[in-house]
Amino acid sequence: MPKPVPTQKLIDGLLKGDRLALARAISRVEDDAEEAARLVQAVFAHTGKAHLIGITGAPGTGKSTLVSALVESFRARGLSVGVLAVDPTSPFSGGALLGDRVRMTGHSGDAGVFIRSMATRSGAGGLARASADAMLLLDAAGFERILVETVGAGQAEVEIASVADTVVVVEAPGLGDEVQAIKAGLLEIADIFAVNKADRKGAARTVAALEMMLETGSAAAQTILHHGQQMEAGAAASEAEAAGGWAVPVLQTVAVSGGGVGELRDALEGHRAWLGGSGALAAREKKRLDHMLQTLVQAELLARMERALSPDLRRDLVERMQRREIDPYSAVSRIMEGN
Amino acid sequence: MPKPVPTQKLIDGLLKGDRLALARAISRVEDDAEEAARLVQAVFAHTGKAHLIGITGAPGTGKSTLVSALVESFRARGLSVGVLAVDPTSPFSGGALLGDRVRMTGHSGDAGVFIRSMATRSGAGGLARASADAMLLLDAAGFERILVETVGAGQAEVEIASVADTVVVVEAPGLGDEVQAIKAGLLEIADIFAVNKADRKGAARTVAALEMMLETGSAAAQTILHHGQQMEAGAAASEAEAAGGWAVPVLQTVAVSGGGVGELRDALEGHRAWLGGSGALAAREKKRLDHMLQTLVQAELLARMERALSPDLRRDLVERMQRREIDPYSAVSRIMEGN
Numbered sequence: 001m002p003k004p005v006p007t008q009k010l011i012d013g014l015l016k017g018d019r020l021a022l023a024r025a026i027s028r029v030e031d032d033a034e035e036a037a038r039l040v041q042a043v044f045a046h047t048g049k050a051h052l053i054g055i056t057g058a059p060g061t062g063k064s065t066l067v068s069a070l071v072e073s074f075r076a077r078g079l080s081v082g083v084l085a086v087d088p089t090s091p092f093s094g095g096a097l098l099g100d101r102v103r104m105t106g107h108s109g110d111a112g113v114f115i116r117s118m119a120t121r122s123g124a125g126g127l128a129r130a131s132a133d134a135m136l137l138l139d140a141a142g143f144e145r146i147l148v149e150t151v152g153a154g155q156a157e158v159e160i161a162s163v164a165d166t167v168v169v170v171e172a173p174g175l176g177d178e179v180q181a182i183k184a185g186l187l188e189i190a191d192i193f194a195v196n197k198a199d200r201k202g203a204a205r206t207v208a209a210l211e212m213m214l215e216t217g218s219a220a221a222q223t224i225l226h227h228g229q230q231m232e233a234g235a236a237a238s239e240a241e242a243a244g245g246w247a248v249p250v251l252q253t254v255a256v257s258g259g260g261v262g263e264l265r266d267a268l269e270g271h272r273a274w275l276g277g278s279g280a281l282a283a284r285e286k287k288r289l290d291h292m293l294q295t296l297v298q299a300e301l302l303a304r305m306e307r308a309l310s311p312d313l314r315r316d317l318v319e320r321m322q323r324r325e326i327d328p329y330s331a332v333s334r335i336m337e338g339n
Numbered sequence: 340m341p342k343p344v345p346t347q348k349l350i351d352g353l354l355k356g357d358r359l360a361l362a363r364a365i366s367r368v369e370d371d372a373e374e375a376a377r378l379v380q381a382v383f384a385h386t387g388k389a390h391l392i393g394i395t396g397a398p399g400t401g402k403s404t405l406v407s408a409l410v411e412s413f414r415a416r417g418l419s420v421g422v423l424a425v426d427p428t429s430p431f432s433g434g435a436l437l438g439d440r441v442r443m444t445g446h447s448g449d450a451g452v453f454i455r456s457m458a459t460r461s462g463a464g465g466l467a468r469a470s471a472d473a474m475l476l477l478d479a480a481g482f483e484r485i486l487v488e489t490v491g492a493g494q495a496e497v498e499i500a501s502v503a504d505t506v507v508v509v510e511a512p513g514l515g516d517e518v519q520a521i522k523a524g525l526l527e528i529a530d531i532f533a534v535n536k537a538d539r540k541g542a543a544r545t546v547a548a549l550e551m552m553l554e555t556g557s558a559a560a561q562t563i564l565h566h567g568q569q570m571e572a573g574a575a576a577s578e579a580e581a582a583g584g585w586a587v588p589v590l591q592t593v594a595v596s597g598g599g600v601g602e603l604r605d606a607l608e609g610h611r612a613w614l615g616g617s618g619a620l621a622a623r624e625k626k627r628l629d630h631m632l633q634t635l636v637q638a639e640l641l642a643r644m645e646r647a648l649s650p651d652l653r654r655d656l657v658e659r660m661q662r663r664e665i666d667p668y669s670a671v672s673r674i675m676e677g678n
Contacts, residue, residue: 037668044666282661289660289667290653296671297648301640309636314629321628322621327383328628329376332635 007035011042014141019114022141026116029133033126033299036133043140048285050082050139051272054164055149056186061172062196066255066264067149071113073258073265074145080112082143086131086150087119114143129299132163132292145268161189162291165284166271168192168264171210173202187213190248192267198252198260210250246274308335346374350381353480358453361480365455368472372465372638375472382479387624389421389478390611393503394488395525400511401535405594405603406488410452412597412604413484419451421482425470425489426458453482468638471502471631484607500528501630504623505610507531507603510549512541526552529587531606537591537599549589585613647674 005024013021029036055070057063067083074081118131131148138146150160161167169190174197193214195206249267253260275281317331326334344363352360368375394409396402406422413420457470470487477485489499500506508529513536532553534545588606592599614620656670665673 041666041668044660045663048663286657286661290657292667293653293657293660293670293674294648296667297644297674300671300675301644305636305640309633314632318625318629318632321383321632322625324384324387327380328631328635329380331632332639335632335636336639 007038011039014137015043015046017142022114022137025137026134029137030118030130036130040133040136043137046140047136050143050146052135052163052165053145053147053268054160054167055147055170056160056167057170058175060175061170062255063149063170066170066194066196066253067147069255069258069261070147070265073261075110075112079144080142082138082146083115084131084134084148085117086127086148087117114138128159129295135163163288165275165281166191166268168194171195171206172197173200173206191246191271193248193250194253194264195250196253196255199254203252207250207252214248246271346377350378353476354382354385356481361453361476364476365473368476369457369469375469379472379475382476385479386475389482389485391474391502391504392484392486392607393499393506394486394509395499395506396509397514399514400509401594402488402509405509405533405535405592406486408594408597408600409486409604412600414449414451418483419481421477421485422454423470423473423487424456425466425487453477467498468634474502502627504614504620505530505607507533510534510545511536512539512545530585530610532587532589533592533603534589535592535594538593542591546589546591553587585610
């Protein structure tokens with residue numbers, strides 16, 4: 001086997017924007033928490049420049065196609081883009097899927113685009129840590145826009161709000177009676193809604209329902225969808241804007257043809273400008289770093305527990321508890337002694 | 340305010356079976372993890388005698404009424420019974436609900452019965468710890484049968500398998516097309532099925548579906564329910580019995596009239612005898628104590644994290660991270676230094 005590339009060489013390479021060094025560094029971050037610590041420690045001072053964009057939504061909304069169209073749109077403006085596709089539901093898929101994805105999206109020959117799939121290698125906690133680390137590496141490598149797409153459903157989708165500056169929630173008409181975002185608790189985290197597949201029947205209803213929900217802040221607007229009735233909306237958005245807040249826009253896109261994607265890109269740039277001007281950017285970064293700190297402390301405590309509670313000690317203590325020679329709380333004290 | 344009763348007095352009282360001392364000790368176990376440790380340390384040597392029975396099932400199956408009928412049935416045999424009703428979904432309800440419950444069940448004048456509601460006071464983790472501790476206190480106080488009823492749905496219902504010797508899963512006909520236990524993942528943890536409200540339409544189908552599922556170990560038997568077809572079942576149960584294992588019985592009860600409740604009590608006594616004879620009792624206790632040990636270690640680590648990560652230190656570190664003066668991994672090392 002060839003010798004592994006020294007960590008310092010990877011660090012030097014990725015800070016110069018070397019794609020191979022970056023790819024290898026991300027692999028190490030996935031494989032090994034200690035190596036992740038070394039890499040992040042070395043590059044952290046070079047982070048904080050990229051616009052971190054989270055893209056989420058239910059399966060079937062066409063998220064991946066929209067991400068690909070967005071990449072093209074950013075490239076047309078000369079901006080470099082890193083993409084992380086995070087899938088907490090599927091086991092680690094290696095490089096094959098990634099290769100397919102790159103070919104499929106047609107960005108394979110472009111040095112200003114870096115696309116990477118991240119999947120479960122060591123549990124959901126490990127994936128969250130590795131994804132956050134990979135974002136820092138892309139940022140340090142100089143990518144100006146970083147798109148993080150979560151595949152699958154549930155907690156991971158809501159978690160995206162903890163790692164991004166701007167969250168896009170993708171909807172699509174015809175996925176059933178309900179707006180998917182409500183079910184998933186995504187209404188609260190959206191900075192921008194994109195109703196994709198907007199050329200399909202029911203798109204206007206989905207848009208109206210979302211606008212109504214943003215206005216009322218409740219799920220009462222579900223009635224729109226159920227009764228096919230269209231109501232005036234958008235008033236609340238204007239009010240929020242007038243008050244200096246961010247009015248969450250509901251945009252329509254047709255990712256396969258690129259329709260509306262320029263407007264989505266402009267909305268993203270607009271949100272970034274608003275974040276910077278309002279002080280919200282620093283506030284979100286602070287929240288993000290705080291979240292990262294907590295996550296890492298928890299991971300460290302878990303690792304310590306695994307070290308402290310060796311299988312032998314555990315078996316011995318349980319047997320003594322069963323003989324009533326020691327009580328559970330004293331057993332815990334015994335475990336904690338060396339820690 | 341009156342002085343609190345000294346812990347030692349509570350311990351002496353509950354070991355003699357004093358109900359007031361027991362009630363106060365359970366309250367302390369709910370309120371205060373350190374006090375819980377002192378109480379459990381003192382009484383643990385006196386535990387391990389009671390039969391710990393978990394009773395779970397979907398809302399609407401009549402669990403509470405069945406528990407009350409079971410209490411009566413055990414009392415008719417001269418056995419003392421402690422009941423814990425654990426509700427992870429509702430906030431702490433104090434003594435009022437408890438009082439109602441005792442009156443409602445008609446056991447209020449009986450010294451051989453102790454009924455207690457446990458509800459969320461300090462998060463789901465705290466409730467699990469407090470409930471496990473309360474079971475130990477009831478055991479040490481001399482109650483011969485301890486019924487733990489989980490109210491609500493989800494993780495807590497499956498968790499009951501970690502704290503009981505015997506698990507009863509309660510079903511009822513007419514709660515929809517599907518047998519609720521499959522959805523909730525309860526099939527695997529049931530030692531006994533009780534199809535309650537067995538005088539209602541559809542009870543025979545529910546029984547047949549459960550027996551079929553036990554036989555095939557899969558959800559394929561859902562077809563019975565959907566097609567109204569009744570198939571031969573019970574063959575697998577006899578086979579398991581012949582092989583020396585436990586054949587999970589599917590019993591029918593009508594808790595409101597007491598119908599079938601004697602048979603359920605006999606099945607519980609039968610399972611206890613089987614556990615003792617087969618060595619499964621010791622194996623389950625070992626698993627339970629191991630689970631308790633892990634839970635307590637995790638709680639201790641969490642408490643340490645909260646101590647280690649003071650609001651001031653956390654704010655300071657996040658601000659320094661934001662200024663890129665320190666990286667996240669080095670911040671974690673800083674937090675862990677004193678621990």
